[in-house]
Amino acid sequence: MLRRLNRHPPAEGEHVLYRMQASQRAEGNPALEYAVAEANRRALPLLVCFCLDPRGEGRQARHLGFMLEGLAETGAHLADRGIAFLVGAGPPHEVVAALGEEAALVVADRGYLHGQAEDRALLAERLAVPLVEVEGEVVVPVETASQKEEWSAATFRRRIARHLEPFPAPQAQRAVRVRSADDGNHETLRLDRPDALLRTLGAAEDAGPAAFTGGLTEARRLLDRFVRERLGRYANERNDPNADVLSCMSPYLHFGQISPLEVARRVRAVGGTDAAAYLEELVVRRELSMNFVRYNPAYASPDCLPAWAATTLADHAGDPREYEYALADLEAAATHDPYWNAAQRELLGTGKMHGYMRMYWGKKVLEWSSTPEEAYHALLTLNNRYELDGRDPNGYAGVAWCFGKHDRAWKERPVFGKVRYMNARGLRRKFDADRYAARFGEE
Numbered sequence: 349m350l351r352r353l354n355r356h357p358p359a360e361g362e363h364v365l366y367r368m369q370a371s372q373r374a375e376g377n378p379a380l381e382y383a384v385a386e387a388n389r390r391a392l393p394l395l396v397c398f399c400l401d402p403r404g405e406g407r408q409a410r411h412l413g414f415m416l417e418g419l420a421e422t423g424a425h426l427a428d429r430g431i432a433f434l435v436g437a438g439p440p441h442e443v444v445a446a447l448g449e450e451a452a453l454v455v456a457d458r459g460y461l462h463g464q465a466e467d468r469a470l471l472a473e474r475l476a477v478p479l480v481e482v483e484g485e486v487v488v489p490v491e492t493a494s495q496k497e498e499w500s501a502a503t504f505r506r507r508i509a510r511h512l513e514p515f516p517a518p519q520a521q522r523a524v525r526v527r528s529a530d531d532g533n534h535e536t537l538r539l540d541r542p543d544a545l546l547r548t549l550g551a552a553e554d555a556g557p558a559a560f561t562g563g564l565t566e567a568r569r570l571l572d573r574f575v576r577e578r579l580g581r582y583a584n585e586r587n588d589p590n591a592d593v594l595s596c597m598s599p600y601l602h603f604g605q606i607s608p609l610e611v612a613r614r615v616r617a618v619g620g621t622d623a624a625a626y627l628e629e630l631v632v633r634r635e636l637s638m639n640f641v642r643y644n645p646a647y648a649s650p651d652c653l654p655a656w657a658a659t660t661l662a663d664h665a666g667d668p669r670e671y672e673y674a675l676a677d678l679e680a681a682a683t684h685d686p687y688w689n690a691a692q693r694e695l696l697g698t699g700k701m702h703g704y705m706r707m708y709w710g711k712k713v714l715e716w717s718s719t720p721e722e723a724y725h726a727l728l729t730l731n732n733r734y735e736l737d738g739r740d741p742n743g744y745a746g747v748a749w750c751f752g753k754h755d756r757a758w759k760e761r762p763v764f765g766k767v768r769y770m771n772a773r774g775l776r777r778k779f780d781a782d783r784y785a786a787r788f789g790e791e
């Protein structure tokens with residue numbers, strides 16, 4: 349999906365500029381391919397720029413390190429294609445606007461969070477040339493799938509299904525007509541010295557590195573392993589954290605290091621129940637999250653909740669809590685619950701908590717906080733600080749789900765009201781929770 353973000357007439361210029369933000373890859377990237385086509389049409393070189401923004405609050409070295417690994421590979425792939433990759437530091441609308449002064453056209457990709465949309469709006473204002481946005485982080489463009497906020501996965505599934513047959517085609521890759529990779533005319537930060545960059549960006553180092561290496565090559569290696577060794581058990585075992593059947597695509601999707609369409613097509617080619625269960629998560633659930641942040645301006649607070657959930661939580665706001673923990677206790681995995689602590693330790697140690705435990709983890713914080721607002725804040729803080737895939741539409745939707753979003757009312761009970769409840773007994777029924785607790789037990 350293409351969208352003009354300002355009304356400037358076509359401009360003469362020395363190059364076409366692609367401002368890479370959400371789609372941090374040189375393959376399967378619709379914004380990049382559109383920019384190549386536009387540069388070729390004008391017989392101009394294409395420059396790709398990426399902006400490291402030191403204003404990013406509370407970002408951990410683990411996120412930035414993973415991102416820089418991916419960007420280094422992307423830079424090398426772009427160079428192979430004859431395209432210069434310029435990395436700058438500073439507020440994006442300033443860095444990109446400066447490079448855009450001599451551009452005939454600026455192209456942007458599309459992230460859905462408020463900060464990303466605001467960046468593009470500021471850039472559209474600053475530039476004196478046309479700015480075009482190209483959507484590439486979804487299988488079905490968000491406004492094509494639905495024109496409004498969807499109530500649940502069931503309502504969204506029906507809408508998006510109409511656009512999945514025939515299944516969207518992969519992005520064709522074009523050669524550039526005019527090379528820019530070796531003109532040496534532009535300044536760029538060196539990605540081969542990530543430590544220096546992390547210092548420049550003021551990244552916090554509380555968490556230590558995550559257990560994943562960034563970049564498309566690693567994403568494809570994991571995807572390949574998933575399809576060969578794990579997909580066949582996905583439908584039955586994806587809710588068992590001891591089974592190790594997940595794809596681990598979320599960090600790579602979050603940073604746009606692999607195309608969601610590439611992942612979807614690879615799995616779909618296998619077919620069968622397991623592939624269908626996976627596509628339900630990757631396409632329906634993930635793109636429902638994009639729908640949520642696109643259409644619900646309050647996605648980062650309990651104000652986003654449906655009326656029934658807000659009402660029932662308010663009705664039970666005064667219920668006594670059996671346990672109450674402050675953010676610091678939660679962060680330190682210092683609760684009375686060995687399963688919850690194990691989940692928090694998995695997160696701290698690896699940068700990725702198992703998906704099934706994320707639900708339990710969120711529900712318990714709601715149960716153990718003095719107010720739903722405090723619980724909401726604690727969950728988003730921990731999720732965004734430690735999950736490698738945090739600060740993502742999926743994270744906002746996942747936290748909101750713990751408070752009733754995209755869900756229905758259940759039997760009423762203390763603290764939760766009619767919001768779905770989870771307990772340790774339920775975990776033990778589903779899988780060997782003690783084995784999981786031992787795996788991520790205290791040292």
Ligand SMILES: Cc1cc2nc3c(=O)[nH]c(=O)nc-3n(C[C@H](O)[C@H](O)[C@H](O)COP(=O)(O)OP(=O)(O)OC[C@H]3O[C@@H](n4cnc5c(N)ncnc54)[C@H](O)[C@@H]3O)c2cc1C
Pocket residue numbers: 586593594595596597598599601602629630631633634635637701702703704706707710731735737738739740742743744746747749750
């Ligand atoms: C409280 C809570 C917080 C969460 N925070 C995040 C987050 O910050 N970032 C994030 O990407 N996901 C988040 N999720 C959703 C989900 O848990 C993760 O996407 C999944 O565990 C990632 O691991 P994977 O790639 O190995 O998953 P797989 O099971 O292999 O799934 C493949 C892909 O499908 C998508 N997917 C899977 N489950 C969901 C889901 N429930 N909702 C939406 N998309 C899904 C993801 O893109 C994932 O990469 C959260 C869920 C909850 C309940």
